[in-house]
Amino acid sequence: MAYYAAPLSKLIDQFERLPGIGRKTAQRLAFFILNGTDEQAESFASVLVEAKKSMHYCKICQNLTDGEVCSICESATRDKSVICVVEDPRDVIAFERTRDYSGLYHVLHGVISPMDGIGPDQLKIKELLARVNSGKVEEIIMATNPDVEGEATAMYVSRLLKPLGIKVTRIAYGLPAGGELEYADEVTLLKALEGRSEI
Amino acid sequence: MAYYAAPLSKLIDQFERLPGIGRKTAQRLAFFILNGTDEQAESFASVLVEAKKSMHYCKICQNLTDGEVCSICESATRDKSVICVVEDPRDVIAFERTRDYSGLYHVLHGVISPMDGIGPDQLKIKELLARVNSGKVEEIIMATNPDVEGEATAMYVSRLLKPLGIKVTRIAYGLPAGGELEYADEVTLLKALEGRSEI
Numbered sequence: 309m310a311y312y313a314a315p316l317s318k319l320i321d322q323f324e325r326l327p328g329i330g331r332k333t334a335q336r337l338a339f340f341i342l343n344g345t346d347e348q349a350e351s352f353a354s355v356l357v358e359a360k361k362s363m364h365y366c367k368i369c370q371n372l373t374d375g376e377v378c379s380i381c382e383s384a385t386r387d388k389s390v391i392c393v394v395e396d397p398r399d400v401i402a403f404e405r406t407r408d409y410s411g412l413y414h415v416l417h418g419v420i421s422p423m424d425g426i427g428p429d430q431l432k433i434k435e436l437l438a439r440v441n442s443g444k445v446e447e448i449i450m451a452t453n454p455d456v457e458g459e460a461t462a463m464y465v466s467r468l469l470k471p472l473g474i475k476v477t478r479i480a481y482g483l484p485a486g487g488e489l490e491y492a493d494e495v496t497l498l499k500a501l502e503g504r505s506e507i
Numbered sequence: 508m509a510y511y512a513a514p515l516s517k518l519i520d521q522f523e524r525l526p527g528i529g530r531k532t533a534q535r536l537a538f539f540i541l542n543g544t545d546e547q548a549e550s551f552a553s554v555l556v557e558a559k560k561s562m563h564y565c566k567i568c569q570n571l572t573d574g575e576v577c578s579i580c581e582s583a584t585r586d587k588s589v590i591c592v593v594e595d596p597r598d599v600i601a602f603e604r605t606r607d608y609s610g611l612y613h614v615l616h617g618v619i620s621p622m623d624g625i626g627p628d629q630l631k632i633k634e635l636l637a638r639v640n641s642g643k644v645e646e647i648i649m650a651t652n653p654d655v656e657g658e659a660t661a662m663y664v665s666r667l668l669k670p671l672g673i674k675v676t677r678i679a680y681g682l683p684a685g686g687e688l689e690y691a692d693e694v695t696l697l698k699a700l701e702g703r704s705e706i
Contacts, residue, residue: 405510
């Protein structure tokens with residue numbers, strides 16, 4: 309039996325499609341919309357369409373932008389000789405938050421994952437090679453996630469880059485700041501030991 | 508510093524306005540929309556506006572409906588002599604799920620809560636009295652939540668109804684099905700004892 313009228317039921321379905329949103333939460337969100345004003349619902353709707361329409365990939369670094377080139381690639385103050393290669397636009401934000409890195413980025417939009425049917429061709433690797441071939445790049449920092457797929461992708465890309473005579477580095481493994489040794493897993497500890505530096 | 512382009516940032520803000528959605532989840536949902544197709548974003552947007560526009564209160568029971576009168580009030584098979592009074596449209600669904608109750612409902616759209624500045628006038632109590640005065644009602648079941656505000660609202664409404672010579676009942680307190688005695692609080696246990704019935 310349909311408990312909800314069709315328009316409400318459709319709205320609940322839409323919310324339920326979102327990741328991490330179950331039936332109960334979807335109902336709660338739908339009721340929140342109904343309790344708001346018409347203007348609020350309309351502005352949500354227009355922002356939704358507008359964001360989807362106007363956001364696309366930066367033609368240089370493949371990060372999300374609403375212009376042709378993203379603000380980082382456009383910036384005159386960034387160091388154009390270093391490119392940090394990440395999996396996802398959110399990883400760019402994570403690095404930007406450190407307020408320390410001043411080079412450029414390149415977003416792969418995924419990692420090589422045969423289990424999910426994702427091969428190198430589905431990633432923005434060609435675009436990275438084209439940037440490197442253009443000449444000004446001196447170092448590529450591979451900053452894919454420290455998991456199996458991220459590691460494999462970093463290895464794959466670095467093998468493509470090395471013959472071009474470019475310096476390829478990998479972000480450090482080790483203990484996270486504020487973490488406790490006691491709770492660190494073996495691999496992390498091993499990597500932290502291996503990567504030790506003089507003080 | 509603005510890490511995201513304006514259209515994306517606005518979409519994240521819209522998701523963050525929703526109850527129970529924090530910054531991180533809002534970002535995740537916004538990226539999910541961007542990864543979908545244009546059609547998906549547009550259909551989400553149209554469903555959002557459509558639901559808000561077409562859903563309103565049933566003129567009899569104040570439940571949400573897209574017609575003038577909701578499907579329950581319209582139904583010929585429901586027992587029109589019993590009205591179950593609930594706080595919220597979601598409570599109607601909860602009762603409907605039991606597939607046992609065949610009377611009508613009345614949705615108050617809230618409870619008396621002086622702390623939140625909600626008095627009896629902001630609830631759909633007048634509409635309930637009007638239904639009772641129309642004559643056919645024999646019993647009112649007060650099914651507001653078993654908390655302080657729900658209890659106070661049930662008492663308040665029942666005092667208005669009693670002079671009209673109507674039977675007013677309150678849903679039972681007791682142990683929830685599948686619950687464990689050990690973990691029940693004192694009030695629930697006391698109420699379960701008081702409400703015991705012969706077997």
